[in-house]
Amino acid sequence: MIDIIPVVSKKQRAEFIDFPHDLYIGDPNYVPELFMAQDDLLNPDKHPFYQHSTAQLFLAYRDNKIVGRIAAIWNTQHNAFNHVNEGQFGFFDCIDDQEVADALLNTAYAWVKEKGGNKIVGPINLSTNETCGLLIEGFDSPPVAMMTYNYPYYIDLIQNFGLQKQVDLLAYDIPTAKASDRSVLLMDKLEERLKRSGIHLRLINLKDFKNEAEKIKRVYNKAWDKNLGFVPMTDEEFAYIAKDLKMIVNPNYCIIAEKDNEIVGFAVGIPNINEILIKIKRGRLLPTGIFKLLFGRKKIKTLRVMMLGVLEEYRKMGIEACLYGRIIKNAKTYGIERGECSWMLEHNYMMNHAIEQINGELYKRYRIYEKEI
Known part of the structure; x- marks a missing residue:
């Protein structure tokens, strides 16, 4: 029973x-x-x-x-x-x-x-x-x-x-050694073209994280609003998630595209802390898990690009390629061995094609199910 x-x-x-x-x-x-x-x-x-x-x-x-x-x-x-x-x-x-x-x-x-x-x-x-x-x-x-x-x-x-x-x-795997240099090579030219349109790329400013997060939230809620199942975050929800991300975020993998001091696109990559969590028994930080978490962060060799969004009116200008290019370049510089881009809706053909162009390989698939009542 x-x-x-x-x-x-x-x-x-x-x-x-x-x-x-x-x-x-x-x-x-x-x-x-x-x-x-x-x-x-x-x-x-x-x-x-x-x-x-x-x-x-x-x-x-x-x-x-x-x-x-x-x-x-x-x-x-x-x-x-x-x-x-x-x-x-x-x-x-x-x-x-x-x-x-x-x-x-x-x-x-x-x-x-x-x-x-x-x-x-x-x-x-x-x-x-x-x-x-x-x-x-x-x-x-x-x-x-x-x-x-x-x-x-x-x-x-x-x-x-x-x-x-x-x-x-969909989840795409991109080994850094095999990542196409195309995005990186084109990045300088694309960035120069974007600058002529008043668009500049920079790293996130962790010293002004609260204001940065507020600007990113506005783009996030607009850039994803046509995605299946999307739910805009409330101010409280975004602050909650931002607080957690701030503890693990590396500014080298968080790139912002701005025009007139307003964010028009961004990409957020986070260190894959699962490399450490897999060693923490039953998810308990005490008594020894906290040390594994603190001392293991510098040894992380993988990265997850978990968000990449550009306002609709600024798409197809090359901003997406520059964001990816910056992250790839920085990942190589700091010894990251592979990255995962996830998750991508299966019918987001433009973004999926962009990942495939830099030799991203589809290696995991997740499914959402439904049943009528």
């Missing part, structure tokens, strides 16, 4: 966070999330998502043992912005058992239906501004920072429930 129990206590929330550590024990590609970060993300009293939306966590038990978890999500911002009436599911982890998976997914499905939703979409871990997507290709290496990972059998569990593909999210 399977019992589905709503998470209502701090102890249960800790068990919800810890379940994947036991599920993936022995998997060399599993990266534990930091417990403190996950606890804040799932705590309605701490994360700004819950100022406008809601989520309910559930645990599945069999013989008094946890065998699965799921979150049912109602994102009011998403529904209002995209003119839809749907709920999401996220944080789905489960043993290889269709009965358990069905019980979890049916619980989330019923919760969304009770909210009045006509569709359930996922996996989305709160919103598309957080981690999302089920890994369906590329199981032979660990995920990079802020990307998901799961067992291959999840695909059957999800699809056997009746969920169908909505869209795929």
Whole structure:
């Protein structure tokens, strides 16, 4: 018999966070999330998502043992912005058992239906501004920072429930040694042409991070507004994410394009801290994890380009190529061995082609599923 129990206590929330550590024990590609970060993300009293939306966590038990978890999500911002009436599911982890998976997914499905939703979409871990997507290709290496990972059998569990593909999210691998020099070689000429149009490139100014983040937020919310499933960040949500990113960001990989002192485009690359987190047992910083995190940062050899956006009226001017070119050049200079560009919508042909032009290779694919109610 399977019992589905709503998470209502701090102890249960800790068990919800810890379940994947036991599920993936022995998997060399599993990266534990930091417990403190996950606890804040799932705590309605701490994360700004819950100022406008809601989520309910559930645990599945069999013989008094946890065998699965799921979150049912109602994102009011998403529904209002995209003119839809749907709920999401996220944080789905489960043993290889269709009965358990069905019980979890049916619980989330019923919760969304009770909210009045006509569709359930996922996996989305709160919103598309957080981690999302089920890994369906590329199981032979660990995920990079802020990307998901799961067992291959999840695909059957999800699809056997009746969920169908909505869209795929792509991740490109770019080994620095193989990266095309084309963007770098053209960069100087392109930048000179951009300068004649009043557009200049520079590194982010971490000493003025608050103002920089505010300007970037305006571009972010405009540049992505036509992307499938996009949800504009509230001021509180953007400040929350910016605060976390500031702790790991390297200005050499955060490039800004400006015109008349206004940001018109930007690219954000972050060191792949998963190289360190994979060594931190059960995501606990104490007692020794904090030292691995602090002393391991300088040894990171991979980078994730997680955001690249240009305002619509400034596209096709070469800004995107210059942003990529700057990051590639700096990555080579500072000993980065490879980078990942992710995630890209499968139908974002212009950006995907730009990555392929610099010898980016599609090596992981993630999928968002949906089911009508």
